[in-house]
Amino acid sequence: MIVLLAEPETSASVLYGLYDVLLSAGAVYTDMVAGTPGQELLEVKIASADGKAFHCLGNIPVEPHAAIDDLDRADAVIVCDMYTSIHDVPTGRYPREAAWLKRLHRDGALVCSVCSGALLIAETGLLNGHRATAHWAYRSMFQRNYPKIAFRNESVLCLEAEGDRIVTAGGVSAWHDLAVYLIARYCGYRQAIETAKVFLISGHSEGQSPYAVMTRPMASEDGPISDCQTWIADNYAMAKPVERMVARSGLNARTFSRRFKAATGFAPIEYVQALRIEEAKQMLETDTLSVDEVGVSVGYDDPASFRRVFKRGVGLSPSAYRKKFQRIAQIARPLEVH
CATH class of the missing domain: 3.40.50.880 (Class I glutamine amidotransferase (GATase) domain)
Known part of the structure; x- marks a missing residue:
């Protein structure tokens, strides 16, 4: 039974x-x-x-x-x-x-x-x-x-x-x-x-993994970390983003890393990578940019590095991800009337 x-x-x-x-x-x-x-x-x-x-x-x-x-x-x-x-x-x-x-x-x-x-x-x-x-x-x-x-x-x-x-x-x-x-x-x-x-x-x-979306609860009880979350949401593509957040927080690197992980569940670099990949996923679903152009747009100048990080986080290569969700878009998109 x-x-x-x-x-x-x-x-x-x-x-x-x-x-x-x-x-x-x-x-x-x-x-x-x-x-x-x-x-x-x-x-x-x-x-x-x-x-x-x-x-x-x-x-x-x-x-x-x-x-x-x-x-x-x-x-x-x-x-x-x-x-x-x-x-x-x-x-x-x-x-x-x-x-x-x-x-x-x-x-x-x-x-x-x-x-x-x-x-x-x-x-x-x-x-x-x-x-x-x-x-x-x-x-x-x-x-x-x-x-x-x-x-x-x-x-x-x-x-x-x-x-x-x-x-x-x-x-x-x-x-x-x-x-x-x-x-x-x-x-x-x-x-x-x-x-x-x-x-x-x-x-x-x-x-x-291909369906997962990054959840980002704000660290409302930790002001410096919350401020860095807000800042990185618009600046994830910048070079050396973790160093910039550490400087912005006024904390030393070890304390910042510990408090960031406690507040968000992510190590700082993991958080940045997750933000970048989330944005890349949305671009691959809807934009016509090449995979390499998408990688550059989210902060990866090295195409191989972008593909490696994307595959590790999503379980599919950027090209395979695009193909999968473009098929869904084709089903979901209303027919255009000419």
């Missing part, structure tokens, strides 16, 4: 997408290709804290099959996304659910999450000492509030804690990858392939 844990903060697309795909394993493919419905291979239930009907995000109605305390066993439980602001740590928000997850995990269940659902698993302590993923926007939150967890913001499906029966999936649509993984685990590889064909699920082989 696979249990989907949902709350009012859950996205309907994640909850009902997972439910539909997992429940279809074994049943739909043969019906589509041979006209003979197969047998459902997975028992899937939706659960909430009290089991009562509620509305999730978008005011979509949800009628759980059970309350969590009515389910004392499961092969796997998936914590669906539970939207949380990147500034609002959900500490203590779900005590009953956290205790229930720990109990099921202790009794042998595989514990999984999608997107911000990883925050609830983090609250249980089960992820301490492990690598895990969630949506890339939660990188800084994990670093600040869950330092015992190695956050993998580039991963779509993190299996590095699989040996301890924990699997985490990245952004909201990463439920596709998690669903295919679970079908393969419990029903076999062939069933996973057939289900993927039914739903046109191709996975996210390039990871999250």
